[in-house]
Amino acid sequence: MNTSTEENYLKAIYHLSLQSENVSTNQIAASLNTKAASVTDMLKKLADKELINYAKYQGVTLTPGGEKIALSIVRKHRLWEYFLVEKLNFKWDEVHDVAEELEHISSKELIDRLDDFMGNPKYDPHGDPIPDCNGLFKAHELKPVSSLFLNDSGIISGVRDHSSSFLQYLEKMQLTIGKKIKVAEINDYDHSVILNSEDKKVHISRDVANNLLISL
Amino acid sequence: MNTSTEENYLKAIYHLSLQSENVSTNQIAASLNTKAASVTDMLKKLADKELINYAKYQGVTLTPGGEKIALSIVRKHRLWEYFLVEKLNFKWDEVHDVAEELEHISSKELIDRLDDFMGNPKYDPHGDPIPDCNGLFKAHELKPVSSLFLNDSGIISGVRDHSSSFLQYLEKMQLTIGKKIKVAEINDYDHSVILNSEDKKVHISRDVANNLLISL
DNA sequence: TAAAATTTTTAGATTAGTCTAAAATTATTA
DNA sequence: TAATAATTTTAGACTAATCTAAAAATTTTA
Known part of the structure; x- marks a missing residue:
C-alpha cells in the first residue's frame, strides 16, 4: 500500500x-x-x-504502475463527488475538499459497490469522466466557448477551472452542466461573448469563455 | 484538528x-x-x-472535550457501518475495517447529511446505538442470553464480541438482530443453552450465550 | 557563448508516531 | 513488610514527510 x-x-x-x-x-x-x-x-x-x-x-x-494508481485515485475522487452531489445534495462547488479526503479510503470493494449503487455514472458533477474499475474512460470531446464562432451552439459539458468561485459564478449565471447554449454575439474588443441560453442572454468575459467547455 | x-x-x-x-x-x-x-x-x-x-x-x-471527540468518531463509525450494510449491501461482518477508515473523514456536514440521507438510524448493524449530532444516544437495555432463565424470551439486539468470526457464526445459526428467541433448555453441566427461534431449536455454547445480547 | 537567472538537488533540521531496552514505580505475595 | 512481579515511564533511535539555506545543474539572454 x-x-x-x-x-x-x-x-x-x-x-x-x-x-x-x-x-x-x-x-x-x-x-x-x-x-x-x-x-x-x-x-x-x-x-x-x-x-x-x-x-x-x-x-x-x-510508469504504467504509477498511472494505474493515479487513475484509481481519480476514479474514487470523481465517484465520491458524484455521490455527494446526487445523493447527499451537496452543491457542485462544495464537494472538492471532502472528496480529497474520501479518495484515500483504500477499499476497492467499497468503491466498486458505490459505483454500482449510483448506477455506474460516466461523468462527475463537473463533467469530468469517471474511470471504470479497470481505469478506462472515454472523455467528452470538449472545446472552450472561446473557440466557438458566431451562431455556433453546443451543450455545457465541463469546466477547465474547478475553483469554487468559478463554479459559484456559473451557478449564478445558470450556466450549468447540460444547458444548451448558442453564441449570439462576440465582442471584438475584449473577446467577451454573449450567449443565448434558455431564451435568456448571458454576457460572459473572455476568461469565463475560456474556462467553460462545450460539446456539440 | x-x-x-x-x-x-x-x-x-x-x-x-x-x-x-x-x-x-x-x-x-x-x-x-x-x-x-x-x-x-x-x-x-x-x-x-x-x-x-x-x-x-x-x-x-x-475530559469533556476528549469525550466529545470520541463520541463524534463513534457516531461516524456507526453511521458508515449502517450505510455500508443498508445501502451498499455489505454483510455485518465485513464493515468494520472500512468504517475504521471512514470514521476519520473530518467533514461534519458530510456525516450530518449522510445521517439524514439514511433517515437518522438509531442503531448500527450490530445493535450499537448511534450518537446524534450532539453526541447523545439512548442505549438499549441489554442483557446476555447467559443471564436468562428457562422459558425467558427476548429479541436479539446486540453483540458483545464484534469479531467477524463471531458474527459469521451467528449469521450461520440465523441468530441475527431482530430475531425473537426463547430459552428452551439450559444445560447445567457446560452452561450451554438451547434456544427456540422461529420454531427451530438452536444449541449455543456458554461463550456464545455470553456474547449475544437480548432486549425484552 | 559566457554571464545571469532560474530550477533542481543536497545537506541538515524538525515533527509525529513508533520502537526496544533500561529505569522507575506500583502491586502482589509469601 | 520485604522481595518479587508486573506495569509504566524514560532514554535514545528510527521512519515519513516536511522545511530552509546553500550548492549544483540547466536554461535564458545579452
Whole structure:
C-alpha cells in the first residue's frame, strides 16, 4: 500500500501530465502547495518504487504502475463527488475538499459497490469522466466557448477551472452542466461573448469563455 | 484538528472507559495493537491538549472535550457501518475495517447529511446505538442470553464480541438482530443453552450465550 | 557563448508516531 | 513488610514527510 501523500503526488503528476509530457519539480510543488525540496525527496521515493520515471533535473513521467494508481485515485475522487452531489445534495462547488479526503479510503470493494449503487455514472458533477474499475474512460470531446464562432451552439459539458468561485459564478449565471447554449454575439474588443441560453442572454468575459467547455 | 492517531486513542479510551473507570496504559496498548511506551508518549500529548486527565502511573479518563471527540468518531463509525450494510449491501461482518477508515473523514456536514440521507438510524448493524449530532444516544437495555432463565424470551439486539468470526457464526445459526428467541433448555453441566427461534431449536455454547445480547 | 537567472538537488533540521531496552514505580505475595 | 512481579515511564533511535539555506545543474539572454 501507498501513503495518502504518495497518492497525492501520483495524482498531481497524472493531472500535470495531461498538459505537458514531462512534469517538472516546480510544477508539482506548486500544485501540491509544497516546496521543491520536498518534491525531490518524494520523487526519489516514487522512483524507487518504480511508480515514476525520474532522472535528475529532467522531470518525471508516470510508469504504467504509477498511472494505474493515479487513475484509481481519480476514479474514487470523481465517484465520491458524484455521490455527494446526487445523493447527499451537496452543491457542485462544495464537494472538492471532502472528496480529497474520501479518495484515500483504500477499499476497492467499497468503491466498486458505490459505483454500482449510483448506477455506474460516466461523468462527475463537473463533467469530468469517471474511470471504470479497470481505469478506462472515454472523455467528452470538449472545446472552450472561446473557440466557438458566431451562431455556433453546443451543450455545457465541463469546466477547465474547478475553483469554487468559478463554479459559484456559473451557478449564478445558470450556466450549468447540460444547458444548451448558442453564441449570439462576440465582442471584438475584449473577446467577451454573449450567449443565448434558455431564451435568456448571458454576457460572459473572455476568461469565463475560456474556462467553460462545450460539446456539440 | 486532531490526527487520526489521536482520534484512535480517544476512541479506544472511550470504549475501555465503559468497562473500567480508570483506563490503564497497557489496556490501551493492547486495544490499539501498540506498545506501552508509545501509549505513554501519546497520553502526554493528549493531556497537553486537555483531552484526557492523566497522572503518571494512575491511568486516564477522558475530559469533556476528549469525550466529545470520541463520541463524534463513534457516531461516524456507526453511521458508515449502517450505510455500508443498508445501502451498499455489505454483510455485518465485513464493515468494520472500512468504517475504521471512514470514521476519520473530518467533514461534519458530510456525516450530518449522510445521517439524514439514511433517515437518522438509531442503531448500527450490530445493535450499537448511534450518537446524534450532539453526541447523545439512548442505549438499549441489554442483557446476555447467559443471564436468562428457562422459558425467558427476548429479541436479539446486540453483540458483545464484534469479531467477524463471531458474527459469521451467528449469521450461520440465523441468530441475527431482530430475531425473537426463547430459552428452551439450559444445560447445567457446560452452561450451554438451547434456544427456540422461529420454531427451530438452536444449541449455543456458554461463550456464545455470553456474547449475544437480548432486549425484552 | 559566457554571464545571469532560474530550477533542481543536497545537506541538515524538525515533527509525529513508533520502537526496544533500561529505569522507575506500583502491586502482589509469601 | 520485604522481595518479587508486573506495569509504566524514560532514554535514545528510527521512519515519513516536511522545511530552509546553500550548492549544483540547466536554461535564458545579452
